Amino acid sequence: xxxxxxxxxxxxxxxxxxxxxxxxxxxxxxxxxxxxxxxxxxxxxxxxxxxxxxxxxxxxxxxxxxxxxxxxxxxxxxxxxxxxxxxxxxxxxxxxxxxxxxxxxxxxxxxxxxxxxxxxxxxxxxxxxxxxxxxxxxxxxxxxxxxxxxxxxxxxxxxxxxxxxxxxxxxxxxxxxxxxxxxxxxxxxxxxxxxxxxxxxxxxxxxxxxxxxxxxxxxxxxxxxxxxxxxxxxxxxxxxxxxxxxxxxxxxxxxxxxxxxxxxxxxxxxxxxxx
Numbered sequence: 001x002x003x004x005x006x007x008x009x010x011x012x013x014x015x016x017x018x019x020x021x022x023x024x025x026x027x028x029x030x031x032x033x034x035x036x037x038x039x040x041x042x043x044x045x046x047x048x049x050x051x052x053x054x055x056x057x058x059x060x061x062x063x064x065x066x067x068x069x070x071x072x073x074x075x076x077x078x079x080x081x082x083x084x085x086x087x088x089x090x091x092x093x094x095x096x097x098x099x100x101x102x103x104x105x106x107x108x109x110x111x112x113x114x115x116x117x118x119x120x121x122x123x124x125x126x127x128x129x130x131x132x133x134x135x136x137x138x139x140x141x142x143x144x145x146x147x148x149x150x151x152x153x154x155x156x157x158x159x160x161x162x163x164x165x166x167x168x169x170x171x172x173x174x175x176x177x178x179x180x181x182x183x184x185x186x187x188x189x190x191x192x193x194x195x196x197x198x199x200x201x202x203x204x205x206x207x208x209x210x211x212x213x214x215x216x217x218x219x220x221x222x223x224x225x226x227x228x229x230x231x232x233x234x235x236x237x238x239x240x241x242x243x244x245x246x247x248x249x250x251x252x253x254x255x256x257x258x259x260x261x262x263x264x265x266x267x268x269x270x271x272x273x274x275x
Contacts, residue, residue, distance in 0.1 A: 002194075002206045007187060018185065018193050020211030025118075025187060026252055026259065029213060032069070032120030033250055033261035036113045039063045040124050041264055044271040047126040049103045053085035057096035060111055069113035072121070072190050079234065084110040084123075091178055091219050091227050091236040091244045103129040106139065108246045112190065119186050121215050122262035123248040127272040134222065135243055136273065141173045142220040142245040143270050149198065149216045153208060153251055153258035159196055160204030166218045167199040178219035178244070180227050180236065185214045186250055208253050213261075217248030 007019035021029075039060060046059060061082040064071050071082035079095075086094035086108040087101070094108075101107060110123035125139045145166045152161040167177050183196030194206050198218040223242025230237060238244050247269075251258045263269060 004209060007211070012188060014189060014192050016193050018206060018209075018212060019187060020209060021187055021213055021252070022211065025211070025213065028116060028118035029120065029187065029250065029252060029261045032113055032115035032118040033122065034120070034265065035064075035067050035069045035115055036111050036120035036122050037262050037264050038067075039111050039113070040109065040122060041266045041268045043109055044126065044268050047101065047107065047109075047128060047271070049129050050100045052098050052100050053087075053094070053096035053107070054098050056085055056109060057081050057083050064113055067113075069115045072112035072114050072119055076190065084108075086110070086244075086246070089238045089241045089244060091221075091238060092181055092246060093234040093236055095232060095234055101128045104131050104135070106131055106135050106243070106245060110246075110248065117188050119188070119190050120262060121186050121190075121248065121250050123217065123246055124269065124271060125245050125247060138175065138220065138222055138243055138245045139270070139273055141170060141175055142218060143247045143273070145170050145198075145218045145220055146216060146247040146249060149218060150249060150251055150258060150260060153216075153253060155208055155210050155253060155255065157208050158203060158205045159194060159208060160200040161202040162216060163197040163200035163205070164202045170218070170220050176221045176223065176225035178221060178225050178227055181217075181219060183215040183217045183248075185212070187213045210253050210255050212253040213250065215248055215250050217246055219244060219246040
């Protein structure tokens, strides 16, 4: 049984109920998400061959401190970094380290800032120098998948419509959709109900209602959809070591569609690709 609750009166923990936020919640999400999007904009000029993901992580931490924003991943369930950096066949939750990026790599950088208690969660793919056409095509397909999923968000539809839109498009492009990870409710909690699957049928999942806030973050593989988590307990990789990509936005359901909170102020939602 799916239940919905006014976020203003709900306990600050994941109860499985779906929170419905009012205008104050949307305004809080705009502020947090704007700082996240600005950080991701700044990183576009920083990502280059020779740069380490630890340097990127340090920038994310310092950018947050300069803007009174706390990186949500820092010390989250034992995670010790301010961002996730997932390179090539790493699906998600790649841990920054001192290994330099190389020409031709693709890297997903996932940033969530907490501002006045609100979580702005977003990620983008960044090409490192010149990348192969297959990688460029994967980035295009993955971003298109995200935007098609967002286009399916409207009151009265079910969350399965998001997954159906993404899966139908990605598989028609001969790619696969990762099933092991999903989008999620977000707001005053980092991870909340409902889960947003990136595959499925339009008649499945909870009904979307105005005031719901969640992430859509499809992970699309050039090969098969299967993943495994490495011994560090975080890093997820494609089992067949095929290339993978992910883009993520945080959205809020409105009376007639949705608002994308994490859009790039500089128009850099697809860094390194044609707008």
